[in-house]
Amino acid sequence: MRPARPTLRCLREDLELSLPPVTVPLDEIEHPILAKAAEQFADAGTKHERIRAIDDQVLFKVKVQRWRGAVWIGEDLPWLVAAGRREDGSGDDFYAALEADAKAARARYNAVHTDGLKTSTYTAHLLPAREDHVRYRAEAAVRFVRGLRAALLELTRATLRDGREHAQDFDTFTLGLQVRADEGHETYLAIRITGSVPANLTAVILGVGVQVNVLSHVRMNEASF
Template identity: 40%
Template structure:
């Protein structure tokens, strides 16, 4: 199911702020945002109700309790941004006063915006703004970091379980993790290939909890059975037992 993202304007309407980057925007805690997530399915089933008074674009009504909203799927978004569903405005139902009711107020704003033109309404002001697009891009980057670090920890856990190297590759990039125990201590080697940006390498190494930049050393030659090849960098570190235990405990695999 497609998620429906509230715009900054909508969050302001509802008295909310942007959540932390590790919280997807459509999961912001508010009844109206939660109800808006049903919009794509409602449209597919023929149950979505249009905001008929604002007809320069296709907007749909979102109703829950005393809250009202407007949302839709926009295709006229910047390059490299997929068509996204947005909840573009929110407010309160005022059944006893059209001048204060959410849809009445929204219609009045769009009519004022169209003054001096041939159109009767103009809903350009409801469209996602630059801050909304930047937030989406930043979220994608943050989610990418979370996903990459999850892969790194999973490789380490699998290596600790198998006592051998474990590899993952994707889109021309490769990772190898090898945990080796000897003399009562655990050593970890991580090989990276195709990570051209040093910040990406930092993301990989930062995936191991409790480790700092000083914990790692770069290996010019073979370590733990891994010999750096062309374009490969190998980093090694002593792996504290509590760090390995924490990763195993958090892992989706059944290693304990």
Template identity: 80%
Template sequence: MHPARPTLRCLDEDLGLPLPSVTQPLDEIDHPLLGKAAAQFSDAEGKHERIRSIDDAVLFKVKVQRWRGAVWIDAGLPWLVAAGQREDGSSDDFYAVLEAGGKAARARYNAAHADGLKTSTSSSHLLPTRADHVRYRAEAGVRFARRLRATIQELITATLRDGREHTSDFDSFTLGLQVRADHGHETYAAVRITGSVPANLATVILGNIPGCDADGWYPEYALPERDLLPAEQAWSNLMDPRAAAMILNAEA
């Protein structure tokens, strides 16, 4: 199950929160209801309580403190589509407002369409829109960049310890790194990518290798201990030994 996230409408109108930069995924926003939704819907096999007053879509309850919310799940992605406060016995109670809004939306739809809805409510106005999906895809790029930087750091640390090649598998390619010192003064860095990746991704990977001149990368046709594999590309460079020492010292 993916982390629970709010729709843009819910974030603005219901939670009253500003839209953060795309570098902050919406599922990472610090809010009690979002934190509860993330925990409650982290297990794809978990049991959840349905909001019975809404009959045109399957919405689930999420509760924390006085906050109440409605979660809709789309292909394993939980969306917080509505939020409000508990006001027991009041028309302002979240569930009362949600039901009234659903019935009003259904009435508006039926007034404008000859083939009216047979359900008691309409909640389509709450569900994710194209803008929500555009934002989600943009955040996917941010998540990938984070993972790539963290993986590069882990691989460099591992190879600096033993001088051997270390690899990590991504969805469509495998990244391998090898860093080793020659004669105690030159530090040789080799990067290899197996699989199909766009040229700009290779540039991003090379640009994230610390201690290496961005213009110092040269294509290789063999790695130190083996020939290149099919669908594999490789580059080499010299790494500043001071950068290598800083990485190892940070891990000590």
């Protein structure tokens, strides 16, 4: 199961948080309900409590402190689609308000569609929209570069220890790295890429590889003093 994340609507309207830059994945935002959702849905085999009042979608409960949330799972990715605070015995209680809003949305839908809904609720407007998927894909690129940088750093450390090539397998390609340093002076970097990669990815690997090599070279020189 991939890390739970909020929809952009939930982030802005329910949690009242500003949208961070794309370099900050939404599942890394610090908030009690997001942390609880990440913990609760980390294991696909864990049982969850369904929100029974909602019958048009399968939504699950998330509870922490006074925060309450609704999670929808799509393609092994949990989304926090709505959130609010617990108010026992009040019409403003999150789950009571969620049910009321969903029933009102169903009434509005049926008022303008001849083929009315047979369910008692309507929550499709809460589910991830196009902008949510665009954001997720943009973050995936950031995550890849993060992982690539970490892999190159580890490969650089390994090859500096013995002067041999070290490699790591990715989804569709294998990346090999060999660095040779002449007592902290000239440094030679060889990068081997085998497998299927987009043309622009090679430039990214080379660019990150050079940065990592320079960084390692500086650290090696610092360590020699």
